[in-house]
Amino acid sequence: MxxxxxxxxxxxxxxxxxxxxxxxxxxxxxxxxxxxxxxxxxxxxxxxxxxxxxxxxxxxxxxxxxxxxxxxxxxxxxxxxxxxxxxxxxxxxxxxxxxxxxxxxxxxxxxxxxxxxxxxxxxxxxxxxxxxxxxxxxxEQAVRFFRGLTIDYGSRTVEVAGSPVDLTKLEFDLVALLSKRPGQVFDREAIYERVWGWDAAGDPSQVREHVRRIRNKLAAAGLDEDPIETVWGVGYRWTAK
Structure with a gap:
């Protein structure tokens, strides 16, 4: 029924x-x-x-x-x-x-x-x-695989080709938000509210800096293709499959 x-x-x-x-x-x-x-x-x-x-x-x-x-x-x-x-x-x-x-x-x-x-x-x-x-x-508590990238939402870990990537709490939360909804565009304000919290004292421009750090860490770990796409004038979306 x-x-x-x-x-x-x-x-x-x-x-x-x-x-x-x-x-x-x-x-x-x-x-x-x-x-x-x-x-x-x-x-x-x-x-x-x-x-x-x-x-x-x-x-x-x-x-x-x-x-x-x-x-x-x-x-x-x-x-x-x-x-x-x-x-x-x-x-x-x-x-x-x-x-x-x-x-x-x-x-x-x-x-x-x-x-x-x-x-x-x-x-x-x-x-x-x-x-x-x-x-x-x-x-959401399972493991997902994206082009050599492994995300374990339960243990809150990220690996590239088996090597761990050291992400901060906010960086992992940002990766989790985008990767759980591949293809969906999130504007910077929405990301800031969901990751930092509704009552956070700060500026949504911080999102750009955290995305930059995530990209650098993933690239340094050997990931060839950036899984986060910038949607100019709007925000970001997860493109890895």
Whole structure:
């Protein structure tokens, strides 16, 4: 059943739709499936809910997000959420044009579900994403290999061709953040907030210096290809596979 796993762990879901009836219908369905569901009826309320979720009850595990909302559409809401959360985001939309899909995935969406939709089908799509997230979270404690580079997230070690690379705590945290989401672009502000902490006293420009040090250490250890790509004017992404 779609909600079996959710009932065991009480996964948190945010439903965002400016049609109150739809938001309430989805909330009722997924609560019956075992999810802890919050709702928002516009972009501002969604961002406020995401901000609040980083405290007490914990961050959301998945977000269902309507595209066609007034004032702030789903694309903009998604882009702003992606500055803080990496959980799956599923767009609920009647738009089917290719350009909308490109815009959606560029904004950071993980999937599209077209309206009108079957609640059972949507439930299965949500369950599939949560299953993938569960596997990804389990893998975070595993070892990953990238072109001669070995990262052990459990022991917090990095090796190049079997030789250890001496990274500081912040340097390893930065490598872990990027390498767990290969291909995803992180801007410097987002990296600084996630690695240094929300309340850190400093400047996001420190990220550039730490990336430089990581590159130098990996190159000195014999890594031929830089796994961190600079996205000019934005930030960085992990490109090694």
């Amino acid at each position: 779609a909600g079996a796993k959710a009932r065991e762990t009480r996964m948190r879901m945010l439903v965002v739709d400016d049609e109150v009836e739809i938001a309430d219908m989805l909330a009722e369905y997924f609560r019956m499936e075992g999810y802890d569901v919050a709702t928002a009826n516009d972009g501002a309320a969604a961002l406020e809910a995401v901000s609040a979720s980083r405290g007490g009850r914990g961050a959301f595990d998945i977000i269902l997000l309507d595209v066609n909302m007034t004032n702030m559409d789903g694309f903009e809401v998604c882009r702003r959420i992606r500055e803080h959360l990496s959980c799956p985001i599923i767009f609920l939309t009647a738009r089917v044009e290719d350009v909308d899909q490109i815009d959606g995935f560029a904004a950071g969406a993980d999937d599209y579900v077209l309206k009108p939709f079957s609640l059972e089908v949507l439930g299965r799509r949500v369950a599939a994403h949560m299953a993938r997230e569960g596997r990804a979270r389990r893998q």
